[in-house]
Amino acid sequence: MPVLRFNGVFLLLLLLFGPSLGTSPSFSVDYKNNCFRKDGEQFRYISGSIHYSRIPRAYWKDRLLKMYMAGLNAIQTYVPWNYHEESPGQYDFSGDRDVEYFLKLAQEIGLFVILRPGPYICAEWDMGGLPSWLLNKKNIVLRSSDADYIAAVDKWMGKLLPMMKPYLYQNSGPIITVQVENEYGSYFACDYNYMRHLTKLFRAHLGDEVVLFTTDGAGVNYLKCGSIQGLYATVDFGPGANITAAFEAQRHAEPYGPLVNSEFYTGWLDHWGSRHSVVSSALVAKSLSRMLAVEANVNLYMFIGGSNFGYWNGANSPYAAQPTSYDYDAPLSEAGDLTEKYFAIRDVIRMYSKVPEGPIPPTTPKYAYGSVKMKKLQTVSDATETLSFSGPVRSSYPQTFTDLNQAFGFVLYRTTLAVNCSQPTPLSSPLNGVHDRAYVSVDGVAVGILERNKVLSVNVTGKAGSQVDVLVENMGRINYGRDINDFKGLVSNLTLGQVPVTGWTMYSLSIDEAVKQGLLGDHPPARTDQGQPAALSPPAFYKGSFVIPGGIPDLPQDSYVKLPGWKKGQIWINGFNLGRYWPARGPQVTLFVPASILSTAAPNNVTVLELEADPCSSQSCTVEFTASPVLNATVLSEHKPCRRLFTKEDLL
Numbered sequence: 001m002p003v004l005r006f007n008g009v010f011l012l013l014l015l016l017f018g019p020s021l022g023t024s025p026s027f028s029v030d031y032k033n034n035c036f037r038k039d040g041e042q043f044r045y046i047s048g049s050i051h052y053s054r055i056p057r058a059y060w061k062d063r064l065l066k067m068y069m070a071g072l073n074a075i076q077t078y079v080p081w082n083y084h085e086e087s088p089g090q091y092d093f094s095g096d097r098d099v100e101y102f103l104k105l106a107q108e109i110g111l112f113v114i115l116r117p118g119p120y121i122c123a124e125w126d127m128g129g130l131p132s133w134l135l136n137k138k139n140i141v142l143r144s145s146d147a148d149y150i151a152a153v154d155k156w157m158g159k160l161l162p163m164m165k166p167y168l169y170q171n172s173g174p175i176i177t178v179q180v181e182n183e184y185g186s187y188f189a190c191d192y193n194y195m196r197h198l199t200k201l202f203r204a205h206l207g208d209e210v211v212l213f214t215t216d217g218a219g220v221n222y223l224k225c226g227s228i229q230g231l232y233a234t235v236d237f238g239p240g241a242n243i244t245a246a247f248e249a250q251r252h253a254e255p256y257g258p259l260v261n262s263e264f265y266t267g268w269l270d271h272w273g274s275r276h277s278v279v280s281s282a283l284v285a286k287s288l289s290r291m292l293a294v295e296a297n298v299n300l301y302m303f304i305g306g307s308n309f310g311y312w313n314g315a316n317s318p319y320a321a322q323p324t325s326y327d328y329d330a331p332l333s334e335a336g337d338l339t340e341k342y343f344a345i346r347d348v349i350r351m352y353s354k355v356p357e358g359p360i361p362p363t364t365p366k367y368a369y370g371s372v373k374m375k376k377l378q379t380v381s382d383a384t385e386t387l388s389f390s391g392p393v394r395s396s397y398p399q400t401f402t403d404l405n406q407a408f409g410f411v412l413y414r415t416t417l418a419v420n421c422s423q424p425t426p427l428s429s430p431l432n433g434v435h436d437r438a439y440v441s442v443d444g445v446a447v448g449i450l451e452r453n454k455v456l457s458v459n460v461t462g463k464a465g466s467q468v469d470v471l472v473e474n475m476g477r478i479n480y481g482r483d484i485n486d487f488k489g490l491v492s493n494l495t496l497g498q499v500p501v502t503g504w505t506m507y508s509l510s511i512d513e514a515v516k517q518g519l520l521g522d523h524p525p526a527r528t529d530q531g532q533p534a535a536l537s538p539p540a541f542y543k544g545s546f547v548i549p550g551g552i553p554d555l556p557q558d559s560y561v562k563l564p565g566w567k568k569g570q571i572w573i574n575g576f577n578l579g580r581y582w583p584a585r586g587p588q589v590t591l592f593v594p595a596s597i598l599s600t601a602a603p604n605n606v607t608v609l610e611l612e613a614d615p616c617s618s619q620s621c622t623v624e625f626t627a628s629p630v631l632n633a634t635v636l637s638e639h640k641p642c643r644r645l646f647t648k649e650d651l652l
């Protein structure tokens with residue numbers, strides 16, 4: 001009985017929020033009075049988005065409390081399918097993935113929950129939350145009536161929804177509404193049978209009472225394929241939109257019932273190589289106030305963005321990956337800090353509803369642990385045997401990550417030069433099949449980088465028989481639009497000169513496990529780097545450690561880490577994969593380091609995988625822990641900046 005743990009609070013909540021004695025809790029759409037109705041009373045939510053998958057569990061309570069103190073009465077969260085079922089049938093709801101605990105905390109604090117279980121969620125999350133193993137069927141049509149897709153959805157929802165059912169408001173839990181799919185009207189398939197199937201599936205598991213809804217862009221054209229009978233249609237739009245026109249679009253689908261903006265954008269997402277998105281507090285406050293004035297229900301997306309730890313970021317098409325930080329310029333920063341926008345929003349809410357009295361949990365202190373000296377370990381090529389837990393796979397032509405049963409990270413593709421290349425000879429991906437970035441070396445010497453849509457050819461020289469290593473990085477799967485079937489690895493043949501390269505040996509690399517288990521060996525002294533710093537060196541590991549200073553109260557505290565002079569790679573602390581760094585491209589320069597992964601009992605171990613070139617022979621070979629974030633370093637903008645921040649269509 002999971003509820004027992006919160007018994008006292010639970011009773012209190014029943015008294016505060018529960019129905020009068022004798023009736024059971026109810027939540028419904030009132031079509032007559034254009035509002036929601038909770039236990040018979042008119043009800044309007046002012047909600048904020050928080051994704052538990054982007055915040056360490058240790059901080060869930062702090063963030064939820066801050067949301068409550070801003071005057072919100074609800075939160076909205078997605079459930080990312082691929083976060084809970086990384087391999088078919090193997091479910092993980094523990095630790096940071098304990099969504100039930102998250103729901104209980106929300107209820108304990110006094111927040112209702114708007115649940116968005118997908119199956120597709122977009123969310124700037126890898127593949128929009130869909131597990132990449134769905135691509136085992138190569139031509140699967142995701143988000144449609146495709147039989148294999150539906151079978152997997154049915155199985156997953158058969159696990160998730162019964163788990164959520166006790167948390168429905170009708171069952172004395174915090175969940176007031178449940179969204180089905182996500183912005184389906186923006187997807188090309190427009191498959192009504194799919195939406196009908198989901199409706200039946202959700203009803204079968206959750207019952208007839210719960211309010212099910214859809215969310216689409218605020219335009220009649222989106223609602224056409226996105227809305228369907230039996231699901232209450234809501235819209236999403238940002239602070240620049242014409243509110244009257246936007247809700248008119250909702251009225252087109254729902255002539256009666258509450259006005260709902262399910263995603264009111266407080267900020268916007270970033271991409272590597274584009275400028276950091278910023279949206280003014282004044283604009284957000286003004287637009288929020290106008291919506292609240294017309295009695296609309298609003299969810300602020302995001303209220304706190306958090307971080308794409310590990311490999312969880314998504315990407316847009318044409319391929320542009322999102323960075324590790326999902327700060328979103330939201331009212332609570334990536335690290336949960338109170339911002340000017342937080343107080344501006346709170347002041348607006350105060351005009352329309354009661355805001356709780358009492359102290360707001362303060363911004364957590366940050367500590368600058370300083371510089372940590374890094375020491376070079378093995379290169380990836382040297383460590384291949386150690387890193388490849390499943391052993392090599394050989395085939396004439398390259399296989400994808402999916403073929404190799406690997407979801408995230410890196411695969412090493414190894415072959416040999418079939419001919420003497422005494423002159424520079426192009427090693428190319430004529431069909432643009434490097435997904436997403438490949439670090440090429442010949443006999444242990446880095447020769448170049450291939451990059452999806454950007455660099456399709458590098459020159460190589462070497463004798464016949466030379467070892468060619470192509471380390472391919474999956475930089476995050478496309479999460480929006482028709483390109484979500486985003487296979488990774490070498491998805492088409494490479495050519496040398498005009499000739500397809502054959503004879504591949506492929507190594508799935510279990511880098512995260514190797515880092516956790518401390519399996520990486522030292523850099524062999526015979527190969528010490530001397531002389532000129534290389535513009536490019538083969539991908540390699542580095543390690544360092546630091547001790548939390550004694551005699552200072554309240555340590556460990558949160559921090560940020562930056563990698564001065566490093567180019568691009570991945571960083572772990574005590575085996576926890578903090579995410580990708582890419583200061584050479586920006587705009588993100590620092591990564592958030594939550595105190596919860598730091599230790600006072602032993603030295604903290606930092607592991608870096610640098611993919612391009614380390615700064616070690618020229619400047620200091622260090623990473624640096626600082627007390628403030630840098631997410632907006634100016635970069636040579638490669639993509640058109642999104643000036644209008646109204647809808648997701650602006651990305652296209």
Ligand SMILES: *[C@@H]1O[C@H](CO)[C@@H](O)[C@H](O)[C@H]1NC(C)=O
Binds near residue numbers: 243245
């Ligand atoms: C907003 O939309 C409404 C309804 O479509 C229209 O009448 C009004 O002129 C628009 N306002 C602005 C400022 O464009």
Ligand SMILES: *[C@@H]1O[C@H](CO)[C@@H](O)[C@H](O)[C@H]1NC(C)=O
Binds near residue numbers: 419420464
């Ligand atoms: C490569 O060149 C060497 C001489 O430099 C020669 O012995 C060898 O046969 C050549 N290999 C191929 C595959 O052409």
Ligand SMILES: *[C@@H]1O[C@H](CO)[C@@H](O)[C@H](O)[C@H]1NC(C)=O
Binds near residue numbers: 426
């Ligand atoms: C490869 O080498 C050829 C011949 O030297 C040169 O013309 C070409 O620009 C080079 N290509 C790249 C991508 O460096």
Ligand SMILES: *[C@@H]1O[C@H](CO)[C@@H](O)[C@H](O)[C@H]1NC(C)=O
Binds near residue numbers: 397491
């Ligand atoms: C590589 O080329 C071969 C021969 O044309 C073809 O059979 C194979 O499907 C290609 N592989 C990929 C991954 O495109």
Ligand SMILES: *[C@@H]1O[C@H](CO)[C@@H](O)[C@H](O)[C@H]1NC(C)=O
Binds near residue numbers: 518574599602604605
């Ligand atoms: C860091 O690594 C050392 C050596 O393996 C180990 O003794 C120590 O416990 C590690 N620190 C943490 C915080 O796990």
Ligand SMILES: *[C@@H]1O[C@H](CO)[C@@H](O)[C@H](O)[C@H]1NC(C)=O
Binds near residue numbers: 633
């Ligand atoms: C980045 O943000 C900081 C603080 O928020 C600000 O002072 C600085 O001007 C910004 N830099 C750029 C290039 O926008």
